[in-house]
Amino acid sequence: ANQYWEQIEGGGNAMDTSGNFAIALPEGTFRLVARCNVSNCKDFLPSPSEVFTVGAGNTVVDITLRTANITGTVSDLANAVGGYVYVAQNNLNLSKDDYFGLDFGSRINSDGTFQMYLPDGKYSFRANSPSDDYAGIVSELVDVSSTPTTLNLSIVQKNISGIVSP
Numbered sequence: 001a002n003q004y005w006e007q008i009e010g011g012g013n014a015m016d017t018s019g020n021f022a023i024a025l026p027e028g029t030f031r032l033v034a035r036c037n038v039s040n041c042k043d044f045l046p047s048p049s050e051v052f053t054v055g056a057g058n059t060v061v062d063i064t065l066r067t068a069n070i071t072g073t074v075s076d077l078a079n080a081v082g083g084y085v086y087v088a089q090n091n092l093n094l095s096k097d098d099y100f101g102l103d104f105g106s107r108i109n110s111d112g113t114f115q116m117y118l119p120d121g122k123y124s125f126r127a128n129s130p131s132d133d134y135a136g137i138v139s140e141l142v143d144v145s146s147t148p149t150t151l152n153l154s155i156v157q158k159n160i161s162g163i164v165s166p
Contacts, residue, residue, distance in 0.1 A: 025054050033101040034063045042109050045117045048101030068115035070144060072151035074127040077112040079134040079155050085114045088126040088138045092119065120145045127153040134158065 015021040015034065031051045036044035045066045052061050074080040087104040098119065106114040108127065123144055127136035134155050142151060 027054050027056075029053050031100060032061060032063065034065070035101075035103075042113075042115075045115065046101050046103045047117075066117040068117055069146055069148050070116040070118055070123075070125075070142075070151060071148065072114055072153060073112045074108050074114060074136075074153045074155060075112065076134070076155050079129045079131050080108045080112050080127060081110055082130040083108045083128045083136075083155070085116070085125055085127045085136075085153060087118070087123050089124040089141070091122045094119065118144050125151060125153060127155050129155045 014023065019034075021034075029051060030053075032049040033046055034044075034049075035046040043065075045068060047063050047066045049061050049063045052059060072085070074083070074085065085106045085108060090104075092098075102118065103116065104118075106116045108114050114127075121144055122141045124141050125139045129135060135158050136153060136155050139151065139153060142149060
């Protein structure tokens with residue numbers, strides 16, 4: 001059985017600005033994921049290592065950062081920055097190993113851009129605003145593959161309200 005451990009964080013104390021990291025793990029089988037958990041990680045996508053075994057002695061595990069296959073821009077910029085783009089729907093049937101190292105959301109950068117890496121499939125997306133007065137519109141289903149796809153999303157002022165009663 002594989003064991004998973006995912007605390008290699010860019011922007012934190014586990015990884016330096018050159019990508020160097022060192023951790024301690026017991027003997028066993030592992031897979032790491034490198035991720036950035038601070039707000040200025042524009043080109044840093046969550047990226048898993050291969051499965052490896054820790055035995056006696058030192059083990060070297062190098063991780064290659066994934067390249068985005070979904071990029072885009074969210075407008076109304078003033079109400080998008082600081083929000084997120086999320087996968088609203090997908091047609092995936094993935095195993096635990098396939099899900100490892102995937103993020104189904106991306107922070108909207110200060111210039112309104114976002115980027116993700118997702119496995120082949122069909123997805124719809126929605127941008128969420130940090131403002132309570134604005135919301136994103138769900139996109140049509142988009143075919144995602146290794147060929148980069150550009151997607152432009154919108155955040156608009158909310159125009160539906162009501163009360164849910166028992």
